[in-house]
Amino acid sequence: MVKVKDAEVPEGLIYSKDFEWVKAEGAKVRIGITDYAQKQLREIVYVELPAEGDTITQNEPYGTVESVKAVSDLVAPLSGTIEQVNTEVQDKPELLNEDPYNKGWLLVIAPSNMEEQKNLMDHPQAVEWHKGLSED
Amino acid sequence: MGNHKNRTHLHAFHVKNGKMISFAGFEMPIWYKGIIPEHLAVRNSIGIFDVGHMGRAVITGPEAEEFLNFVTTNNVSTLEPFSAQYSTICNKRGGIKDDFVLSQQERGNFFMVYNAANRKKNYQWLTKNATRFKVEIEDLSDNISMFAVQGPRAQETLQKITTEDLGKIERFKCGWIKLAGLKTFISRTGYTGEDGYEIFIWDTPVSASEKAEKAWNAIIKAGKEFHIEPCGLGARDTLRLEAGMCLYGNDLDENTTPLEARIGFVVKFQKEEFIGKEALQKQKVEGIKKKRIGLKMLDTGIPRPKHEISKKGEKIGYVTSGTFSPLLRQGIAMAYIHPESAVTDNTLLVKIRDKHVRAEITRFPFYDPDRYGYKRK
Numbered sequence: 001m002v003k004v005k006d007a008e009v010p011e012g013l014i015y016s017k018d019f020e021w022v023k024a025e026g027a028k029v030r031i032g033i034t035d036y037a038q039k040q041l042r043e044i045v046y047v048e049l050p051a052e053g054d055t056i057t058q059n060e061p062y063g064t065v066e067s068v069k070a071v072s073d074l075v076a077p078l079s080g081t082i083e084q085v086n087t088e089v090q091d092k093p094e095l096l097n098e099d100p101y102n103k104g105w106l107l108v109i110a111p112s113n114m115e116e117q118k119n120l121m122d123h124p125q126a127v128e129w130h131k132g133l134s135e136d
Numbered sequence: 137m138g139n140h141k142n143r144t145h146l147h148a149f150h151v152k153n154g155k156m157i158s159f160a161g162f163e164m165p166i167w168y169k170g171i172i173p174e175h176l177a178v179r180n181s182i183g184i185f186d187v188g189h190m191g192r193a194v195i196t197g198p199e200a201e202e203f204l205n206f207v208t209t210n211n212v213s214t215l216e217p218f219s220a221q222y223s224t225i226c227n228k229r230g231g232i233k234d235d236f237v238l239s240q241q242e243r244g245n246f247f248m249v250y251n252a253a254n255r256k257k258n259y260q261w262l263t264k265n266a267t268r269f270k271v272e273i274e275d276l277s278d279n280i281s282m283f284a285v286q287g288p289r290a291q292e293t294l295q296k297i298t299t300e301d302l303g304k305i306e307r308f309k310c311g312w313i314k315l316a317g318l319k320t321f322i323s324r325t326g327y328t329g330e331d332g333y334e335i336f337i338w339d340t341p342v343s344a345s346e347k348a349e350k351a352w353n354a355i356i357k358a359g360k361e362f363h364i365e366p367c368g369l370g371a372r373d374t375l376r377l378e379a380g381m382c383l384y385g386n387d388l389d390e391n392t393t394p395l396e397a398r399i400g401f402v403v404k405f406q407k408e409e410f411i412g413k414e415a416l417q418k419q420k421v422e423g424i425k426k427k428r429i430g431l432k433m434l435d436t437g438i439p440r441p442k443h444e445i446s447k448k449g450e451k452i453g454y455v456t457s458g459t460f461s462p463l464l465r466q467g468i469a470m471a472y473i474h475p476e477s478a479v480t481d482n483t484l485l486v487k488i489r490d491k492h493v494r495a496e497i498t499r500f501p502f503y504d505p506d507r508y509g510y511k512r513k
Contacts, residue, residue, distance in 0.1 A: 043172050045460040046438050046467075048489075064489065066438050068171040068460045069370050 002123075004130035007036035010101055014117065015126035018059070018075035021101065022120060025108070031077055032105040033065070033096060036133060041067045044096045047089050049074075049106060054082050056109065058116050063106070065096065078116050080109035144188030145281040145340065145348035154368055160252035162189040165368040174371035175462040178328050179508055182287035182359050183367040184352070187334070188342070189252040191236075192280050193259065197271035200246050207265050207411060208238065209394060211404040217243045220308045220323050223402050224394050225261065226412030230419060231390040232397065234258050235382060237325055237334075239310050247321075249282070249334070251384045265411065281340045281348035285355055286332030286375075288512065289362040294322075294333060296358040307331070307510060316354035318347055327372060329379025329501050331510040374459050377468065379509065380430060380500020386441060387428060387456045387470050396424045396472070426453065426472040430500050431486065433467035435493040444487040445471055445495075452477040455486065461502060468502050469495070 002009050013021045019037035023030045038044065046066040056062040061073035086105050089095045096104040111117075121129055141163045150156060154165030165186075167174060177183045195204060204212040210223035220239035224232050234257070236250035250258050259275050266273060285294060295302050297316045305311050310323035318337060326332040335355075340347045356364055373383065382388045382397060393416060394403050403416055431439060439458035444451055453473030461468045469486070485492040505511045 042167065043170050046436070066460070068374060068462065069166070071438075071440060 002127055004036075004127055005133075007034065007039060007130055007133075008101070009035070009123070009127050009130050011123050013101070013126075014077075014120045014122055015129070016075070016077035016120050017129070018077065020075065020077040022077050022117075028083060028108050028110050029078060029080070030105050030108050033074070033100055035100050036130060038097050038100045038104070041065060041070065041072060042097070043067050044093045047093045047096065047106075049085050049090065050082060052082050052085055055112070056080060056082065056107075058113075058119065065093070074106065077120060078109065078111045079113055080111040082107050082109050084108035142189070143342055144186050145342055145345040146186040146188070146352055147342075147345075149349070149352065149366070150186065150368075153366065157369070159369055160189060160255075162252060164189060165366075167368040167370045168366050171368070171370035171374055172462045174365045174367040175374050177363060177365035178287045178330055178367060178371065178375055179463055179503075180288070181362045182285065182289040182293055182364045183328075183371065184355055184359065184364060185284040185286070185367045185372055186352070187282050187284050187372075188348075190277070190282055191248075191250040191252060191255040191258060191275070192277045192282065192336070193248045193250075193262065194274045194276055195246040195248060195262070195271060196244060196274075197269070198244075199269040200244055200271050203266055203269035203271045204238065204246060205407055206269070206409060207262060209403045209410055209412065209416075210238070211407055212238070212240075212246075215240050217241065218309055218311050220310055220325050221402075222399075224388075224399070225258065226393070226410075226416070227390055228412060228415060229390075230393040230395075230412040230415035232384070232388045232392055232394060233261060233390060235384055235388055235399070235402075237323070239323055241310070241312075241321070253385055276338075279339060279341050281337045281345065281351075283335045283348075283352060283355070284326050284328075284332060285335060285359075286326045286328040286330045288331060289359065289364075290330070290332040293355065293359040293362060293364065297354050316351050318351055320351065327379075327381060328375035329381070329503070329509040330375075373457075374462055377457050377459055377470065378461055378463055378502045380470075380502065382428070382470070383457055392426075392472075393419055393424070395419055396426050397428045424475055427475045428456075429471055429473055430498040430502060431455070431458075431469040431471055431484065431495040432464070432498040432502065433469075433486070433493065433495050434483070435495075436467075437486070437488045437491070437493040438467040439469035439471075439486045439488065439495065443469075445473055446485045446487065446492065447477055450477075452484070463503055463508065467495075468498075
């Protein structure tokens with residue numbers, strides 16, 4: 001497990017600068033928010049996600065996470081059609097804090113444009129990028 | 137206040153243990169462990185807050201009482217020595233310039249604790265309106281430390297570090313008490329809905345904060361057996377909101393009167409003269425155009441300030457404070473609506489982003505007062 005300061009940045013994932021991770025699963029991808037993001041938000045108490053069959057667009061908001069204090073947009077790392085929604089995190093938003101890379105996943109999508117992955121960071125790039133983030 | 141960020145007495149502690157934010161010109165902790173555990177520590181046991189950002193002024197002189205009766209809305213003549221009252225300062229239109237707690241120490245020595253964001257505005261307003269009175273107003277904000285110790289275990293905790301009987305100081309009473317060997321002024325007041333105290337140490341500038349640190353550490357040590365938590369501004373906000381208490385700038389402002397805010401008990405019309413009296417009297421006769429209400433969400437979603445409130449497709453108001461309630465584990469809010477729009481049934485819609493979600497009008501406090509808060513059984 002690679003840790004930058006206090007935040008875990010697991011290998012085998014690619015990352016967006018909007019604090020999301022992307023995991024390739026065959027022709028589909030699973031997405032979620034990073035450990036750094038959940039630590040910044042602290043106690044996540046509400047998650048709003050789109051429905052199966054909806055489409056999302058790279059760099060555009062597709063949902064919302066709320067902590068006690070703040071509302072943050074979820075910004076799509078890739079474009080595609082939603083195949084699965086993690087309904088468990090809607091009932092238990094704390095899963096995003098407890099396990100952001102596994103149980104706290106958000107969506108599985110069928111990407112519509114593989115070229116878009118060029119806009120994301122691979123693991124070494126993500127590690128470097130995390131080094132520049134403030135801990136506050 | 138200069139351009140630099142002001143600091144409070146416990147700045148070093150906050151930086152070491154908490155997450156800092158900027159608030160009303162101050163560097164303040166928003167949380168240490170997190171809003172939810174800090175909030176629950178206060179509801180269930182005890183928490184301590186550094187609230188040194190608040191404004192603190194001493195008002196003395198032979199006409200201090202007359203002056204305060206003129207400039208504030210509550211009746212200062214009924215305020216006994218070593219007692220405190222909640223009150224407001226209004227403008228000529230009856231709009232609230234600030235809300236605060238005024239206490240009287242020895243007869244004729246008044247002590248006002250007001251909002252950090254209004255420090256400058258209040259001092260200027262007080263000074264400007266004091267010209268025809270024999271009165272002295274001294275802003276001691278930076279020379280008196282201020283903590284709040286709140287929760288059902290507050291009395292038990294502080295009793296461990298004083299030889300005086302704290303039971304003698306009832307709610308909204310105050311007094312000089314030697315605490316941890318230090319001369320302190322304590323007031324049984326707070327901003328959480330719980331029993332508790334606000335503790336002041338005179339002659340303690342931020343630049344020489346040893347006395348404040350000593351008291352803070354002694355309280356944390358004494359509260360250890362009750363799992364005391366240092367609490368940040370985040371929990372302070374959720375606690376006051378659950379208790380139904382207003383936050384200036386959100387729920388109160390210069391275009392809102394105490395009658396609209398439903399804190400009319402701070403306006404004493406029997407007084408001969410006070411700033412805003414005419415406008416407020418007129419409003420009392422003619423009726424209010426908006427009123428403050430509490431909202432509890434019936435559907436999922438967290439209401440936030442500025443969210444629109446509607447009923448039968450018609451916009452009837454807006455949210456002024458909203459959060460996730462750590463105790464009730466649901467969205468709660470304060471809002472202003474047209475007074476006529478909630479006569480028959482209590483269900484409304486709150487527009488959260490693109491969705492209209494159901495909420496019901498609820499009385500304050502949001503929690504069950506038999507189980508939580510200073511009136512708990």
